[in-house]
Amino acid sequence: MREQLERKAFLILLAGVSLAFFLILKPFWSAIFWACAIAIIFTPMQGFLKKRLGDHPNSIALLTLLICVAIVVIPVIFLSVMFVQEGIQFYQRLDTGEIDPQLILQQLREAFPLLDSLLAEFGVNTENIREHITQLAKNASRWLARETLTIGQNTFSFLVSLALMLYLAFFLLRDGSKLQQLMIRALPLGDEREHALFKKFVEVTRATVKGNLVVAVVQGALGGIIFWALDIPGPFLWGVVMAFLSLIPAVGAALIWLPVSLYLFATGDWVSASILVAYGAVVIGLADNVLRPVLVGRDTKLPDYVVLFSTIGGLALFGINGFVIGPLLAALFLACWQIFMTDFNQDHKA
Structure with missing residues (x-):
């Protein structure tokens, strides 16, 4: 009887501690998730390098991670910067009136006159649609510009998440098989x-x-x-x-x-x-x-x-x-x- 009580109490403690630990990791969830994804995706390359260069766990894991940075991380950062730059230019063209959403919608209505009558059949007010789409375009462009202006403030947070992701990915690449075996031993699923x-x-x-x-x-x-x-x-x-x-x-x-x-x-x-x-x-x-x-x-x-x-x-x-x-x-x-x-x-x- 006492043994069953102790077992149940320990399982409750285990569940509570595990939940608390997951809550602690919650701010870094995306970094952990993508570190796991990197380790899984680049494990075959790690195996290839191990066959060619020998079994040197730290060196092989580091070299694999550097290849990942070169072919994935750096290009993604470069594309993100270019995307933001074009987004700012698009917002400026909207703000100056060079791109006019109302004019575009008017041209569409004139080119497809049946569209108004079709929408009217379903009780849709085309004037409201035009106003909503115009406002949506302006709000989206303003949001992009606002987020771009705050990139400098968020740079430190982004760099921290990136560093944590790469740091964890290194250890997952190096010790992934051991961690998997440890989880298999721990989980009571067979x-x-x-x-x-x-x-x-x-x-x-x-x-x-x-x-x-x-x-x-x-x-x-x-x-x-x-x-x-x-x-x-x-x-x-x-x-x-x-x-x-x-x-x-x-x-x-x-x-x-x-x-x-x-x-x-x-x-x-x-x-x-x-x-x-x-x-x-x-x-x-x-x-x-x-x-x-x-x-x-x-x-x-x-x-x-x-x-x-x-x-x-x-x-x-x-x-x-x-x-x-x-x-x-x-x-x-x-x-x-x-x-x-x-x-x-x-x-x-x-």
Whole structure:
């Protein structure tokens, strides 16, 4: 009786201490998450370097981390700076009236007169829509400018998070296998189940990060190139926005190039509009329809519709990290139920 009481008391203490520890780590959650993702993604490269250079854990982990910084971290920082610069220029053009959202909407209404009547059929006030869209454009541009002005104030916080992420990634690269074995010993789920779940965690994380980022880079680059070729203002800005939106499967980049093509039609530039529609549907769309199933769906072993809904839900709940967390939770959900059904059926047959 006393032994059971002590066991329950210890489990309560363990749960309380663990919860308190997780709360302490909460401010650094994103840094920890991406450190884990870096370790998982670059583990194959670490293995390759180990075969070539010998088993020197500290040196191999450091060299792997330096390669990660060179091919991922530095380019991301560079692109972010360029994106902010173009965002400021876009805001200035809105503020000076060089870009007039009301004029753009008026041109669209004149070019597509059926739009007003169609919206009226559903009881939608087009004047309110125009005011809302105009205000939304101004608010978004002002927000971007305001955030840009505070970058200097947030630089220290960003550098701290970046340093913590790289610091933790080094130790995860060096001691990742030991930590995994330690967790397998600690968790009371059964070694076979734990190995299966860890394997699924690694597969999905690696596939979603690499696959979605490759698709995002390709679609963003393709979108930026066609905007530059058609002399559309802010090609780099819109390319980065398309890259970000492409994290949403099926419809992401089209949320940018389709409205722009409609505007080109409205202003009478039929040639550019037709080129953009064809290019967006065939070239940019092909990158999503071909690359994403190969890079994400195949490795995660998730149906396309599960990837779509879990990605959108993950982005809604967890922000930018959700494009990884959403499919990861979906894969773990299916894996857990698969393990449950297998074990239950075996027990039932026995």
